Amino acid sequence: MKRSLPLAMLLALSLAPAARAANEADYRAAYATAEAASKEAAGLRNQWTVTVSALAAARKAADGGDFDRATAAAGEAEALAKASIFQATTEKEAWKAMEIR
Amino acid sequence: MKTRSALLLGSLGAALVAFALTSPQVIAADKVDPVADAKAFQNFFFQKFPDVKHEDFVNGPYSMNADMKRQWQEKEEFPPYEFALDAGKEMFATPFKNGKTYADCFPNGGIGIRQNYPYFDEKEGKVVTLELALNRCREANGEQPYSYVKDEMASLTAYMAFTSRGKPMDIKVPDDPRALAAFENGKRYFYTRRGQMNFSCASCHVQSPGERIRAEVLAPALGILNAMPIYRSEWSGMGTTSRRFVTCNSQTRAVPLEPQADEYRDVEYFLSYVANGLPISGPGARP
Numbered sequence: 001m002k003r004s005l006p007l008a009m010l011l012a013l014s015l016a017p018a019a020r021a022a023n024e025a026d027y028r029a030a031y032a033t034a035e036a037a038s039k040e041a042a043g044l045r046n047q048w049t050v051t052v053s054a055l056a057a058a059r060k061a062a063d064g065g066d067f068d069r070a071t072a073a074a075g076e077a078e079a080l081a082k083a084s085i086f087q088a089t090t091e092k093e094a095w096k097a098m099e100i101r
Numbered sequence: 102m103k104t105r106s107a108l109l110l111g112s113l114g115a116a117l118v119a120f121a122l123t124s125p126q127v128i129a130a131d132k133v134d135p136v137a138d139a140k141a142f143q144n145f146f147f148q149k150f151p152d153v154k155h156e157d158f159v160n161g162p163y164s165m166n167a168d169m170k171r172q173w174q175e176k177e178e179f180p181p182y183e184f185a186l187d188a189g190k191e192m193f194a195t196p197f198k199n200g201k202t203y204a205d206c207f208p209n210g211g212i213g214i215r216q217n218y219p220y221f222d223e224k225e226g227k228v229v230t231l232e233l234a235l236n237r238c239r240e241a242n243g244e245q246p247y248s249y250v251k252d253e254m255a256s257l258t259a260y261m262a263f264t265s266r267g268k269p270m271d272i273k274v275p276d277d278p279r280a281l282a283a284f285e286n287g288k289r290y291f292y293t294r295r296g297q298m299n300f301s302c303a304s305c306h307v308q309s310p311g312e313r314i315r316a317e318v319l320a321p322a323l324g325i326l327n328a329m330p331i332y333r334s335e336w337s338g339m340g341t342t343s344r345r346f347v348t349c350n351s352q353t354r355a356v357p358l359e360p361q362a363d364e365y366r367d368v369e370y371f372l373s374y375v376a377n378g379l380p381i382s383g384p385g386a387r388p
Contacts, residue, residue: 045364047356048297080297087294095292098303100138100145 022071027062030074034058037081046088051080133281135274135374138288142375146323150311159327159382161320165311169318173386182259182332182384185252185339189260192253197242203257206238215258215265216381219370220273221280228283228366231258232341249360250347255330255339255384262330262383270327270381272374287371290364291322296353302368317388324376326369328385335388342369 038055041047054077061070146158153164163170193211196202204210208217218231229237235257236246247253274284294301305314306322313319329342340348343360346368350357358364 042356045358046295049351049354049356050297052356083297087299091293091295095289095294095301098292098301098307099288100141100307 022067027067027070030071034074034078037078041081041084044088046084048084051077133285135284139375156380159324159379162318166318181386185256185259189256193260197244199242201242212264215262216268216271226279228370233361249343255341258330259384265381267380269378270376283367287367290368296355298353300353324379326372328382331385331387333387
């Protein structure tokens with residue numbers, strides 16, 4: 001019993017997907033996706049300040065060689081940009097619900 | 102079979118009648134009607150705040166809170182915008198390098214005309230604000246334009262507003278599809294939610310005037326531009342209408358548009374038109 005527990009843990013760890021650190025290619029791909037979404041939001045005249053900040057944070061982390069953080073920040077920027085696109089799209093009609101008539 | 106056909110025909114007929122009865126209402130609701138919009142807008146505030154005198158709405162948060170109003174009235178004895186007003190008066194009278202002055206660019210020499218801005222320029226097909234007209238005047242006379250959000254523009258507009266104090270806002274929307282489109286675009290901008298906070302202009306200034314947002318008491322949208330430009334203690338200085346829009350956008354975590362973007366010009370047009378009849382009170386002072 002005493003011996004089987006460490007063995008089981010070892011087996012579980014070896015089967016778990018390895019969480020590898022992000023590399024520069026991962027960051028570049030994530031950043032390109034986020035930047036494209038951000039540009040789309042800007043084209044809709046609905047860019048969010050937090051998207052811009054997240055993109056800047058991604059660049060800063062990448063410049064410092066921290067690609068884990070850079071990739072995470074790019075992912076956050078993409079999510080924010082997509083939310084702003086959704087907002088701009090739904091508000092094309094939704095604003096009418098607020099109108100004083 | 103005959104019964105089924107009769108039922109089908111009957112249903113189709115009823116549907117057509119229903120469509121014919123409802124479709125004119127749909128068209129009416131989509132038609133741009135600035136007069137009806139202004140009436141509805143003013144009535145909303147008059148009914149929501151029956152104790153506020155109509156002309157008092159232009160005093161923003163002070164119309165909503167008696168304590169704040171008393172403090173403001175005392176401050177008005179030595180108003181914080183006084184320096185800007187004096188500077189604006191001097192700037193307005195100082196000739197450009199070519200010898201002309203601002204008075205040469207405006208009707209009635211620029212005095213007592215604030216209540217007519219913004220206006221729809223039928224030649225350009227766009228809304229022209231007072232700030233835009235001032236910079237165009239400068240450029241036409243060989244001068245560099247001023248920043249739309251900084252002190253010089255605020256000083257000039259403060260002086261021009263002061264010469265119109267008490268005059269009722271008098272904005273025209275000509276029967277021109279482009280003017281109606283600009284009015285509608287301004288209305289859309291006013292009610293559209295934006296930024297990570299998911300706020301529209303109306304979220305604060307229609308749904309919540311008189312309520313606090315952090316330490317501030319929110320101003321009603323009705324007459325909100327009649328007091329522009331304003332000295333804001335929060336800014337430690339003067340601010341133009343452009344600055345107000347840019348700041349509002351930033352506060353909702355939306356990237357502001359460039360000052361005097363079409364959207365800002367149009368929303369200024371909409372907000373000014375729906376305040377028609379209310380007095381100019383600018384320059385104003387706000388916490």
